Amino acid sequence: MNAQDMAKTKNIPSPGANGNNQPLEWARDIRGNAWHDPILLESEPPPVPPLGKSLKFMLALLALAGLCFFGDRSGVRSFSIVFVSIVLEALPFMLVGACVGGLIEVFVSREHLATHLPRRPWAMTCLAAALGIIFPVCECAVVPVVRRLTGKGLPLAAAVAYLLGGPIVNPIVAASTMLAYKMDWWVAAIRLLCGYAIAVFVALAMGRLFARRPALLVLPDMCAHAQGDHKTAAHSHGCSCCEHGAQLVSSGLIGKLAGAFRHASDDFLAVAHYLVIGAAVAALAQTLVDRRLFLDLSALPIVPSILMMGLAILLNLCSEADAFIAASFRGFLSLPAQMAFMLTGPMFDLKLLLMYQTVFTRHAIIALAGLILLAVLVVVAGLEALGMGML
Amino acid sequence: MKLMRALLSRYWRPLLLGAWTCALSSLLPGRAYLNFLRPEFVVLLVLGMLVLLVFIFSAINAQPKSFDLDQATRVLILILPLVCLCMARGTTLDANAFQRRWTGMAGINGQSDTVMDDETRNVSGSDEDIPLISLCRWPKAYAESTVTVVGMLHRDPKIAAQFGTNACVLFRFVINCCVADAVPAAILVNGIPGDWPESTWVRTSGRFTLRKEGNRSIPVLHAVWAKQVPKPQQPYLY
Numbered sequence: 268m269n270a271q272d273m274a275k276t277k278n279i280p281s282p283g284a285n286g287n288n289q290p291l292e293w294a295r296d297i298r299g300n301a302w303h304d305p306i307l308l309e310s311e312p313p314p315v316p317p318l319g320k321s322l323k324f325m326l327a328l329l330a331l332a333g334l335c336f337f338g339d340r341s342g343v344r345s346f347s348i349v350f351v352s353i354v355l356e357a358l359p360f361m362l363v364g365a366c367v368g369g370l371i372e373v374f375v376s377r378e379h380l381a382t383h384l385p386r387r388p389w390a391m392t393c394l395a396a397a398l399g400i401i402f403p404v405c406e407c408a409v410v411p412v413v414r415r416l417t418g419k420g421l422p423l424a425a426a427v428a429y430l431l432g433g434p435i436v437n438p439i440v441a442a443s444t445m446l447a448y449k450m451d452w453w454v455a456a457i458r459l460l461c462g463y464a465i466a467v468f469v470a471l472a473m474g475r476l477f478a479r480r481p482a483l484l485v486l487p488d489m490c491a492h493a494q495g496d497h498k499t500a501a502h503s504h505g506c507s508c509c510e511h512g513a514q515l516v517s518s519g520l521i522g523k524l525a526g527a528f529r530h531a532s533d534d535f536l537a538v539a540h541y542l543v544i545g546a547a548v549a550a551l552a553q554t555l556v557d558r559r560l561f562l563d564l565s566a567l568p569i570v571p572s573i574l575m576m577g578l579a580i581l582l583n584l585c586s587e588a589d590a591f592i593a594a595s596f597r598g599f600l601s602l603p604a605q606m607a608f609m610l611t612g613p614m615f616d617l618k619l620l621l622m623y624q625t626v627f628t629r630h631a632i633i634a635l636a637g638l639i640l641l642a643v644l645v646v647v648a649g650l651e652a653l654g655m656g657m658l
Numbered sequence: 659m660k661l662m663r664a665l666l667s668r669y670w671r672p673l674l675l676g677a678w679t680c681a682l683s684s685l686l687p688g689r690a691y692l693n694f695l696r697p698e699f700v701v702l703l704v705l706g707m708l709v710l711l712v713f714i715f716s717a718i719n720a721q722p723k724s725f726d727l728d729q730a731t732r733v734l735i736l737i738l739p740l741v742c743l744c745m746a747r748g749t750t751l752d753a754n755a756f757q758r759r760w761t762g763m764a765g766i767n768g769q770s771d772t773v774m775d776d777e778t779r780n781v782s783g784s785d786e787d788i789p790l791i792s793l794c795r796w797p798k799a800y801a802e803s804t805v806t807v808v809g810m811l812h813r814d815p816k817i818a819a820q821f822g823t824n825a826c827v828l829f830r831f832v833i834n835c836c837v838a839d840a841v842p843a844a845i846l847v848n849g850i851p852g853d854w855p856e857s858t859w860v861r862t863s864g865r866f867t868l869r870k871e872g873n874r875s876i877p878v879l880h881a882v883w884a885k886q887v888p889k890p891q892q893p894y895l896y
Contacts, residue, residue, distance in 0.1 A: 558761050583838075
């Protein structure tokens with residue numbers, strides 16, 4: 268289904284159907300340069316999250332949990348406590364992230380974004396990967412923000428760079444890592460530097476891999492003609508895909524704020540169920556997986572790092588807390604293995620895997636996951652080759 | 659049926675967000691959130707509630723959206739944490755979770771320095787309970803002194819085989835952000851009655867020593883007395 272077909276099914280004018288709107292005109296910046304490759308936003312499947320699959324998945328998960336916990340009330344309690352705590356911990360961050368996304372949607376125009384970002388793709392990517400230093404976010408909050416930024420035309424590479432770099436390259440994570448490692452500043456420094464390098468590498472690779480293929484989903488409430496600023500005349504028609512449009516134009520600041528929160532509320536409800544499913548899987552893993560199993564293989568080269576990457580994917584910990592878990596493996600596992608845990612978790616875990624479905628196409632998610640795991644593995648192997656010993 | 663569908667189309671989002679707001683607000687009285695999060699998170703919970711309230715007003719004023727199977731599924735999934743919250747209320751991680759999370763003597767390897775902060779130093783040597791986490795962090799500082807601690811009981815056949823049939827583990831969980839990242843702080847205890855069930859909360863006192871095992875010093879409490887106690891108001895350590 269292409270953009271015009273999608274527009275037809277939504278009963279909205281398609282880009283190019285109107286003589287005043289050139290095809291995909293919104294995909295060019297104010298200087299007239301192709302800023303956001305149009306192909307990234309067309310030829311997409313309908314942007315409806317695969318909830319049917321989610322339901323099957325959730326039912327299967329619950330069945331598995333029921334089987335595992337049959338007759339074991341203690342296990343059910345542990346599962347419930349961990350499940351609820353993960354959701355409660357992530358919820359405020361996700362709500363704030365959704366609000367930031369809503370405010371970006373309403374107050375930041377595409378032209379504004381294009382004007383203030385570097386024009387060179389690599390410079391934009393390098394900058395985006397370090398944006399967490401100024402706008403610290405955890406991985407739960409960053410997804411709704413990136414979702415809105417990509418809707419505004421932020422290039423794929425820059426979006427991926429902020430998505431991966433933001434939750435690691437930020438002062439809060441640096442502080443928590445130092446705290447967990449008894450103020451060993453260089454552990455935090457290695458983590459941030461490696462995280463930054465991986466974010467930039469994966470982002471540039473994604474930009475290259477998907478230069479001619481769709482990678483980003485169109486937001487359900489962002490029709491093709493409304494990709495621009497809310498102040499544009501084209502957006503004041505009040506179509507069903509974006510019913511607040513007319514209000515925003517006429518209502519001033521209050522109306523814009525109301526629109527921002529409506530966007531934020533929609534974003535939250537669109538992403539939150541993925542968080543819940545991810546938290547359930549993580550709680551199940553935390554209840555069933557014995558962490559001592561990871562220690563039995565610690566003598567082998569690189570295997571502990573791979574296992575720790577697997578553990579990070581399963582546990583779904585917040586990037587601001589995972590250093591404490593990694594530090595609990597000191598004395599048993601090498602620093603590279605601990606680093607594998609701290610680098611993988613904030614970029615890719617089960618919860619994020621599901622949440623990425625609201626931003627990227629399936630192919631893009633597969634490529635993203637593969638590149639992240641590969642990059643972490645290479646970095647960890649490099650650290651081992653450098654002779655990083657036991658801490 | 660039509661009316662029901664129309665009402666759901668109009669109000670499912672405010673109702674769902676309202677249920678979440680109620681769930682968050684129910685955690686505040688009696689500091690029930692401490693069963694899941696560390697104390698500082700109360701600020702974030704209140705912030706979350708405020709944002710949810712704004713979302714509710716926003717959703718009430720929004721145009722109705724269809725309530726189909728997808729939306730119903732989404733609602734069911736989003737209700738699941740609320741159901742589990744009811745199930746988990748008043749409970750804590752127990753010996754079952756300890757078994758899964760304990761990575762051996764990582765937290766009690768006796769290599770910690772003897773420097774304590776002022777607060778800990780004041781507690782040391784008094785009749786008050788010493789937090790289990792202090793014994794694990796600064797074992798040398800407490801070595802050969804009499805201490806009183808509160809923790810949960812765990813019996814492990816491997817530990818009994820290695821340290822004697824009377825040996826068991828006294829543990830508490832230390833939270834960094836939430837229970838999901840809780841790490842056990844544990845010491846070995848000798849002298850707890852063998853018929854006390856698993857996961858019992860115990861207050862015990864005795865001589866605290868460091869037992870050499872290879873290149874490690876394992877903290878051991880030789881209990882003089884022990885009694886079962888109710889769950890502490892703050893079951894987790896921070």
